[in-house]
Amino acid sequence: MPAKINVDKLQESLRTKRLGKHIFFTREIDSTNAWAKQLAKLGAEEGTVAVAEIQTAGRGRLGREWFSPEGSLYFSVILRPQMCASEAVGLVFVAGLAVAEALREMYHLKVETKWPNDVLVNGRKICGILCEMNTKGDAVGFVVAGIGVNVNSTEKTFPESIRETATSVQNELGKTVPIENLFRTVLERFESGYDLYARDGLAAVLDKWKRFARFLGHGIDVVSGDELLSGVALDVDATGSLVLRLRDCTVRALSSEMSLFM
Ligand code: BTN
Numbered sequence: 001m002p003a004k005i006n007v008d009k010l011q012e013s014l015r016t017k018r019l020g021k022h023i024f025f026t027r028e029i030d031s032t033n034a035w036a037k038q039l040a041k042l043g044a045e046e047g048t049v050a051v052a053e054i055q056t057a058g059r060g061r062l063g064r065e066w067f068s069p070e071g072s073l074y075f076s077v078i079l080r081p082q083m084c085a086s087e088a089v090g091l092v093f094v095a096g097l098a099v100a101e102a103l104r105e106m107y108h109l110k111v112e113t114k115w116p117n118d119v120l121v122n123g124r125k126i127c128g129i130l131c132e133m134n135t136k137g138d139a140v141g142f143v144v145a146g147i148g149v150n151v152n153s154t155e156k157t158f159p160e161s162i163r164e165t166a167t168s169v170q171n172e173l174g175k176t177v178p179i180e181n182l183f184r185t186v187l188e189r190f191e192s193g194y195d196l197y198a199r200d201g202l203a204a205v206l207d208k209w210k211r212f213a214r215f216l217g218h219g220i221d222v223v224s225g226d227e228l229l230s231g232v233a234l235d236v237d238a239t240g241s242l243v244l245r246l247r248d249c250t251v252r253a254l255s256s257e258m259s260l261f262m
Contacts, residue, residue, distance in 0.1 A: 004053055004070070004179050014184055018047030019077060019191040030057040033130055033146040036076035040134070040142045044078050049187070051075035058148060060128050061117070062223065067159055071152035072168065073179050077190065079143040082198070088133055088140045089256055090202040090240045091194075092117040093209045095129045095145045098189035100212045103127075103149075106185055109172055113212040115222075115233070115242045116256035119149075124167035126150050147186065152176045203238050210236060220244075224254045 007025045014020050022045060029035050029052040036050040052075075055068030068074050077095075081088055099119045100111045103126065112120040119127035127149045134141035150168035158166050170176050197205050210216065213236065221230045222242065231246040241253040 005051060005183060006180060007051075010180050010184055015188055016047070016191040018045075019194070020047065020049050020187045021045075022048040024048070024050045026052050028052060028054040028056060031055055031059050031146075032074050032076040033059060033132060033144050036078050036144045036146070037132070037134070040078045040144060046078065046080040046142075047191075048078045049075055050078075051183070055148075059130060059146075060148075061130055066128060066130075066148050067162065067166075068148065069153060069157065071170075071176075071179075073147070073149040073151050073183055073186075075183065076144050076146040077187075079145060079194070081140055081143060081194075083140060084138045085133060085135045085140055086138070086239075087202070088143055090197065090205065091143055091145060092129055092131045092256060093202070093205050093240060094193040094197055095131065095147055095190060096127075097193050097205060097209045097212070098186050099127045099129070099147060099149060100209075101189045102182060102185040103169070104212075106182060107169060107173055107177070109169070111212055112214045113209055114215055115213070115236055116240065119212075121167050121172055124165055125162075126167050126169070126172075145190075149182065149186070151179050151182060202240060206236055206238070206240065222254060229254070 007023045032050045032052050054070050055074050058066030058068035060066040096113050096117050100113050103109045103111045109121045114120055117129035118125055130146040133143045152170045153168045155171055215233050220233050231244040234245055235243040237243055241255045243253050245251050
């Protein structure tokens with residue numbers, strides 16, 4: 001069966017300076033995040049990407065599984081940002097913004113960002129992001145930004161546990177789309193957002209991210225550590241923390257965390 005992602009063809013038309021200059025492709029892997037971490041430890045350059053057509057053990061946040069059959073997009077980008085660990089947490093917004101912009105631009109979908117790192121369409125999750133960071137003291141060794149987008153899958157093929165809450169590009173458009181074009185656009189938007197962060201700081205990224213954030217001003221439920229908190233989302237502040245007004249009217253700022261690994 002021909003590969004759904006032709007890396008050579010993709011790289012010919014990719015308009016980035018660093019992201020995707022080196023792309024490691026495989027048909028099947030346990031998790032592209034695990035693979036990218038190994039590559040980073042072996043010295044892979046900033047912007048190196050690991051992509052697979054199928055993940056056998058795709059991982060999500062909070063130890064969850066990421067459903068990863070053939071037909072969707074699973075990749076991880078290695079970043080070596082010149083920033084401290086507390087700043088690097090903001091990279092989840094760069095990744096979310098890149099996917100939101102790409103989905104809107106390419107398919108005119110009604111895209112939403114959800115704090116901290118989800119992208120939704122019509123209230124259902126279409127993309128998940130898992131950023132993991134390797135630190136040396138407060139300095140960042142590298143970050144692996146893993147992105148999974150449900151592309152060519154239908155509701156019927158989703159496992160029962162996510163059937164009510166997930167969607168895909170195919171589900172929304174009623175037709176399949178080429179994965180490669182979406183992959184290219186996400187990489188291009190990702191690099192633009194990454195450069196924006198380095199040049200103008202997180203506030204500039206958040207300004208764009210918040211234009212997709214329809215949850216602001218509305219009641220939401222958030223898992224923070226061991227707690228499930230309900231309240232009104234007032235803002236995402238300059239550090240990327242969610243400002244939540246709880247039912248008892250107290251205001252809490254919940255920081256978006258990135259998992260660390262050695
Ligand atoms: C979440 O919503 O909980 C995050 C899901 C992240 C999934 C992507 S798919 C590519 C990369 N490899 C993984 O194992 N996970 C991320």
